[in-house]
Amino acid sequence: MNGSAPLPRGRRPRDLEPLFKVLVAAAIAVPLLVFVLYPLVHILGRSFQTPDGLGLANYAAVMGTQRFMRLVYNSFEVTVVTTVITVVLAYGFAYAVQRTCMPLKNLFRLIALIPLFAPSLVQAQGLVLMLGRNGLVNRTLGTDFSIYGYWGIVISSVLYVFPYAFLIFSASLALADNRLYESSRILGAGPLRTFWTVTLPSTRFALIASTFVVFTLVITDFGNPMVVGGDYSVLATEVYNQVIGQANFELGTVIGMVLLAPVAVAVAFEKWINRRSHAQISEGSQPLSVRPNPLRDRVFTAYSALICLAILSVVGIVIFASFTHLWPYRMEFSLRHYRFDVQGGIQPLWNSITIGLMAAGVGVVAAGLAAYVTEKFRTVLDSPLYFLCIVPAAVPGMVLGLGYILAFNAPGNPIYPLYGTLFLIAICNVYYYHAQGFLIASTSMKQISHTFDEASSTLGATFLRTMRKVTLPLMWPTLVGVAVFFFMRSMVTLSAVIFLITPSTQVAAVSVLFLEDRGAVNQAAAFSVCIMAVVVAVLIVARLVLNFFGHRHISLIR
Amino acid sequence: MTLDIQNVTKRFGELKALDDVSISIANGSLVCFLGPSGCGKTTLLRVVAGLELHDQGKLVLDGQDLSLVPARNRNFGVVFQSYSLFPNMTIAANVAYGLECRNWPRKEIALRVEEMLSLVHLNDQARKYPHQLSGGQQQRIALARALAPKPAVLLLDEPLSALDAKVREELRVEIRMLQQRLGITTIMVTHDQEEALTMADNVVVMRDGRVMQSGTPMELYRRPSNRFVAEFIGWMNIVPADMGLPFPENGRPAGSHPLVLGIRPEDIQLLAEQDALCLLQATVDQVTRLGNLTRVRLRISENGASSREVRIMAEIQGMGEGLEVGMNRCISVAGESVRVLEWR
Numbered sequence: 032m033n034g035s036a037p038l039p040r041g042r043r044p045r046d047l048e049p050l051f052k053v054l055v056a057a058a059i060a061v062p063l064l065v066f067v068l069y070p071l072v073h074i075l076g077r078s079f080q081t082p083d084g085l086g087l088a089n090y091a092a093v094m095g096t097q098r099f100m101r102l103v104y105n106s107f108e109v110t111v112v113t114t115v116i117t118v119v120l121a122y123g124f125a126y127a128v129q130r131t132c133m134p135l136k137n138l139f140r141l142i143a144l145i146p147l148f149a150p151s152l153v154q155a156q157g158l159v160l161m162l163g164r165n166g167l168v169n170r171t172l173g174t175d176f177s178i179y180g181y182w183g184i185v186i187s188s189v190l191y192v193f194p195y196a197f198l199i200f201s202a203s204l205a206l207a208d209n210r211l212y213e214s215s216r217i218l219g220a221g222p223l224r225t226f227w228t229v230t231l232p233s234t235r236f237a238l239i240a241s242t243f244v245v246f247t248l249v250i251t252d253f254g255n256p257m258v259v260g261g262d263y264s265v266l267a268t269e270v271y272n273q274v275i276g277q278a279n280f281e282l283g284t285v286i287g288m289v290l291l292a293p294v295a296v297a298v299a300f301e302k303w304i305n306r307r308s309h310a311q312i313s314e315g316s317q318p319l320s321v322r323p324n325p326l327r328d329r330v331f332t333a334y335s336a337l338i339c340l341a342i343l344s345v346v347g348i349v350i351f352a353s354f355t356h357l358w359p360y361r362m363e364f365s366l367r368h369y370r371f372d373v374q375g376g377i378q379p380l381w382n383s384i385t386i387g388l389m390a391a392g393v394g395v396v397a398a399g400l401a402a403y404v405t406e407k408f409r410t411v412l413d414s415p416l417y418f419l420c421i422v423p424a425a426v427p428g429m430v431l432g433l434g435y436i437l438a439f440n441a442p443g444n445p446i447y448p449l450y451g452t453l454f455l456i457a458i459c460n461v462y463y464y465h466a467q468g469f470l471i472a473s474t475s476m477k478q479i480s481h482t483f484d485e486a487s488s489t490l491g492a493t494f495l496r497t498m499r500k501v502t503l504p505l506m507w508p509t510l511v512g513v514a515v516f517f518f519m520r521s522m523v524t525l526s527a528v529i530f531l532i533t534p535s536t537q538v539a540a541v542s543v544l545f546l547e548d549r550g551a552v553n554q555a556a557a558f559s560v561c562i563m564a565v566v567v568a569v570l571i572v573a574r575l576v577l578n579f580f581g582h583r584h585i586s587l588i589r
Numbered sequence: 590m591t592l593d594i595q596n597v598t599k600r601f602g603e604l605k606a607l608d609d610v611s612i613s614i615a616n617g618s619l620v621c622f623l624g625p626s627g628c629g630k631t632t633l634l635r636v637v638a639g640l641e642l643h644d645q646g647k648l649v650l651d652g653q654d655l656s657l658v659p660a661r662n663r664n665f666g667v668v669f670q671s672y673s674l675f676p677n678m679t680i681a682a683n684v685a686y687g688l689e690c691r692n693w694p695r696k697e698i699a700l701r702v703e704e705m706l707s708l709v710h711l712n713d714q715a716r717k718y719p720h721q722l723s724g725g726q727q728q729r730i731a732l733a734r735a736l737a738p739k740p741a742v743l744l745l746d747e748p749l750s751a752l753d754a755k756v757r758e759e760l761r762v763e764i765r766m767l768q769q770r771l772g773i774t775t776i777m778v779t780h781d782q783e784e785a786l787t788m789a790d791n792v793v794v795m796r797d798g799r800v801m802q803s804g805t806p807m808e809l810y811r812r813p814s815n816r817f818v819a820e821f822i823g824w825m826n827i828v829p830a831d832m833g834l835p836f837p838e839n840g841r842p843a844g845s846h847p848l849v850l851g852i853r854p855e856d857i858q859l860l861a862e863q864d865a866l867c868l869l870q871a872t873v874d875q876v877t878r879l880g881n882l883t884r885v886r887l888r889i890s891e892n893g894a895s896s897r898e899v900r901i902m903a904e905i906q907g908m909g910e911g912l913e914v915g916m917n918r919c920i921s922v923a924g925e926s927v928r929v930l931e932w933r
Contacts, residue, residue: 048659482673485640488660489667491690491738500686504677 048494049410056404056412062397063419065446066462070434071426077437078284093285103289106265109181110250113188117196117245118238120189124338125200127331130207130230132323134332140201142339144194144588145346148566150523150540152254153559154187156547157345159259160352160359160556167348170359179261187255190345192248193338196241198589203237204230207319222327236304243301247294251427254525254540258547266290267526270429274530280437287430298425346563353556368557373546375537380561382453383539386528387521387565389457394468394517395510397461402472403502407484407494424466428526431463436530456531456538463527464520468513471589475509476502508582515573515587522566590651590741590774591616592637597646599632599798606632607643608798614791617772619765621785624795625821630778631746633795637776638744639663650741661690666735670747672727674719680706680730681715687738705733708767725756732764736771743768745777749784761788782822786810794818816930819851826852826901827930832889834868835924842932849931856926857903859885859912860919867919871901876912883909887918 081088093099127133128140146154161167162178169176178186211233215225231238253267260268266286274283352358356365371377401420405413423431439446439455449455461468479502487497525540532541539562546555570587577585592614599607606629614620622630635641637648639660648655655663666687674683681702688698706712709729711722719727728748735743748764749757765788768775779785785792786806793803794817802809802818813819816827830836830847841847860867871887882904889899901920912918 480671480673482669482671483675485638485660486667486669486673486675487686489638489640489663489665489744490687490734491661491664492686493661496690501675501677 052404052408052494053410053412056408056410056416059397059401059404060412060416060419063401063416063422063462063465066458067419067423067426067431067465070431070438073438074284074287074430074434077280078288080281089281089285093282093289099286102264102266102269102286105181105263106250106267109184109188109256109263109265110246113185113192113249114242114245116185117189117192118242120338121193121196121241122200122234122238123331124193124335125197125204126230127335128201129204130319130321131331132321132328133335139335139339142342143197145342146191147194147519147588148523148570149346149349149563150254150543150559151191151252151525152187152258152540152544152547153349153563154190154345155183155255155258156543156552156555156559157347157349158183158187159547160348160552161344163259165359167359177261179259180263183259183261184256184263184265187259187345188249188252190342191252191255192245193342195248196245199237199241199244200234203234207233209317209319212319222324239304240301243297247297247424251290251294251429251526253429253529254544257544267427267429270433271529274433280433283433284437287427287433290427291425291430294427295425302421302424349556349559350563352553353560355553358553358556368553369561371554371557373542373551373554375534375542379537379542380539380558380565382536383522383562384565386453386457386460386538387518389454390460390521391514391518393457394461394464395514398465398468398513398517399472399506399510401465401469402476403498406473406476407502420469421466423462423464426463428463428524429529432459432527432530435459451533451536453536456528456536457521459527459531460521460524461517463524464517467589468516471513471516472506472509475506479505508577508580508585511573511577512585512587512589515569516589518569519566522562592742592774592776593647593649594633594637595647595649597633597636597643597648599629599636599641599643605798607636610646610795610798610800612793612800612803614774614776616774618790619768619775619777619788620791620793621789622776622778622793622795623782623785623821624780624801626780627797628795629798630780630795632798634744634746634776634778637742638665638667664738664740665742665744666738666740667744668728668731668735668746668748670750672719672724672731672751674727674731674734676719678718679715680711680717680719680722683719683730684734684737687734691738701737705737706730708736709733709763723756724752725760728752728760729763732767736767736773741774743773743775745775747778747780749779750781757784764788786822792822794821813851813928813930816849816851819928819930824854824902825928826854826857828852828899828901829897830929832869832899834922834927836927836929837925841929845932847929847931848933849929851928851930852901852922853926854884854902854904856922857901858921859887859903859905860921862917862919864919864921866921868922869920871918871920873912873914873916873918874900876909876914878908880908882906883912885909885912885918887920889920 078089079085079087124143128136133139158178159166162176163169164177166178168174211229212225215229220228251267253271256263256265256268257271266289270283270286270290273279273286353368354364354366355362356367401416405417405420435455438444439450441447446455449458483501484497487501488494492500523540525544528538529541532538539558543555543558543562546558573587577583577587594610594612597607597610598605610629610633612620622633624630632641636643639655639658643656675686678686684702684705685698688701693701702715703712706715709732711726711729711733714722714726714730719730722730732748745764749760752760761784777788789806791803792806792809794801794809796817802814809818809822813822813825819825819827828834828850830850834850834852836847836850862870869889871889873885874888875886877884885903885905887901887903889901903920
């Protein structure tokens with residue numbers, strides 16, 4: 032018999048593992064289809080629904096108006112200006128942290144990350160307390176100055192997205208090949224020339240990535256424009272006004288789709304660029320040694336101190352205001368706002384914590400399993416599954432939330448029993464932040480060598496045993512990080528949950544918005560402080576646990 | 590256990606990583622797959638291990654076709670270049686892993702782990718974690734882990750490449766002794782010809798997914814059947830056949846002429862200019878004295894019909910007294926030590 036006959040195709044799956052793997056991969060895809068793609072398809076369909084059947088009438092009604100052009104212009108104006116300012120400021124700050132001998136680096140770094148622990152509209156809140164009509168400045172100086180409007184949005188947005196850009200630049204600037212810098216110096220290049228020819232080009236991918244990340248965050252943010260925007264409306268606030276204010280879902284969906292387009296383009300471009308970026312650090316690379324330079328170090332210290340001062344003062348004033356009797360009229364110390372004698376009381380905070388815990392649990396399983404399957408299984412479903420996993424990055428939170436109402440608030444829908452529960456809000460948060468959680472998990476999984484799996488299977492282990500005995504024990508610190516990530520984002524997010532809350536499922540971040548809207552700035556501040564306190568407490572506990580088990584290198588703040 | 594690799598072919602897209610490879614591995618022998626990187630040797634090992642699925646051909650172990658058996662059921666022990674000890678387990682737990690997978694009773698596992706660790710002289714390290722051991726120790730543990738479940742065949746994927754020279758030398762001897770003591774059929778992949786020649790019973794030289802030649806180390810050295818093997822194993826002078834050097838007639842295909850000859854440096858004799866045995870006149874270009882032997886590079890000034898310049902390396906015993914650059918010397922070689930590498 033000729034031994035080179037092809038293996039009979041039909042007989043291959045004598046081993047059932049490959050079949051099982053494909054089934055698991057398919058099972059993982061189901062919730063993504065239900066909780067990401069289905070609402071999106073629904074919202075898209077709804078945007079074409081008119082009283083006279085399917086058509087473009089909604090789009091025509093929205094886009095034809097002067098007001099819509101204004102909104103688009105406003106959104107882009109705010110977003111582009113904020114992006115430019117943030118990228119420049121954050122680059123400088125990250126440079127100070129990574130490439131100078133500035134003192135107190137860790138403190139500066141920590142302060143820069145504070146906005147991540149706070150509800151996303153805390154900057155606007157602080158700005159109003161400080162520079163609003165009844166703000167500290169107007170009261171003390173007797174001026175009549177107003178921060179509401181364009182500049183209010185830009186300033187609060189810059190503070191809001193600063194840590195995201197800083198983290199990207201910081202990671203990029205931390206990697207450097209000392210040999211390049213030595214060559215540059217030996218060839219006679221001054222520090223400025225070295226910066227232009229070596230430093231800047233080596234961080235170009237971070238520049239592009241952070242530009243798009245910042246752009247996406249700002250154009251989809253609606254907490255800050257709601258609070259400090261005044262008459263200056265943007266697309267995100269308009270979606271909210273149309274849906275909540277006027278119950279006009281069709282127009283809301285149309286504007287949502289309009290918002291989706293630039294975000295999808297930005298995210299797609301960022302992923303594409305990311306794929307083209309290759310490792311700049313080869314095996315022979317030497318870590319950069321930064322040498323002291325008194326002038327440079329002093330300039331950057333002053334610069335960083337200024338930035339930190341801005342971040343601290345905005346957050347600090349919120350904390351301060353929460354402890355005053357009645358800002359800004361009676362400034363004496365008072366704890367009365369922590370009695371939460373507002374409608375619903377303290378319940379929204381408990382709701383937020385419950386949602387955060389559920390999102391952490393569901394998120395770890397969903398993102399962790401998806402990462403495991405796409406990294407290790409090597410089935411035909413790998414790339415479609417990967418795509419599904421990162422699609423949420425391109426969906427504005429408001430659009431996803433709106434999609435949830437439209438898709439699941441229908442008595443016939445199998446998900447309907449979940450509607451109006453904290454659990455559905457948690458699920459919404461999980462899938463809104465799915466892409467980031469998934470990428471954290473899969474990056475760490477990539478670092479676990481494939482040969483562990485191979486060694487395990489040649490020793491006779493099924494993949495289930497490999498997962499239980501090898502992969503999970505190696506992965507758990509990262510999974511703790513993923514859980515903390517989902518918890519943290521669930522506590523502070525506004526945009527995805529704003530459409531899903533009911534009086535009984537009110538969350539703390541939304542309470543801040545509503546109270547702020549009503550002018551109850553002190554109670555709003557107290558809620559913000561509670562949110563920050565919970566997030567910081569969880570971060571500290573997680574850090575201590577990881578450090579106890581010797582995993583200091585796992586970063587929790589993303 | 591006799592392992593037969595029959596007509597195995599493996600493609601990665603357009604690339605043929607293995608092209609109709611057939612190798613027979615005798616029970617208890619150590620076979621080396623040797624070749625430059627990208628020659629398919631590691632792919633072949635992975636196919637044998639069950640980590641890659643081949644497209645065509647058969648893997649037969651003692652008469653049973655293994656082609657469809659997944660890696661975890663093949664009962665082959667594999668040692669990887671990167672050690673791949675599980676970092677979250679102690680040394681003892683690593684060695685016990687394969688036994689737990691086979692549901693051995695707890696007591697027997699403990700005994701076997703003890704036995705395996707003493708086999709590699711690392712009993713005292715049982716409670717440590719892999720990162721606390723040196724590279725050489727880790728690789729010995731990896732060997733113990735692979736051998737613990739009494740595998741049918743032992744597969745070693747460049748097991749020594751990540752180690753420094755001295756440890757490599759030690760482990761070479763240790764692996765070989767262990768393999769012979771246990772009498773386990775073993776395949777080792779390497780790109781290091783010295784490793785292959787010193788350890789293996791049989792060497793399979795591969796290139797571009799094909800077997801170039803297989804045989805005992807000395808067969809490959811003395812009788813390379815083509816230019817690639819001649820140059821890959823040791824050093825061989827490759828010269829045109831029309832310079833007037835003798836060659837053996839055996840194995841000559843009917844009606845053909847030799848095209849390329851190969852001569853080992855140690856088979857070349859350097860004689861005084863007027864010697865009666867003189868075959869070719871040459872000029873000394875370079876003399877490198879290594880103490881016990883001397884390497885002489887020569888340029889052949891008079892090369893028969895062709896006018897190409899040919900250089901030859903000769904190795905002579907001793908210090909090569911009296912040899913100087915620029916001298917004329919006479920080259921002689923015995924016909925039976927010349928290999929014809931290409932016929933026309």
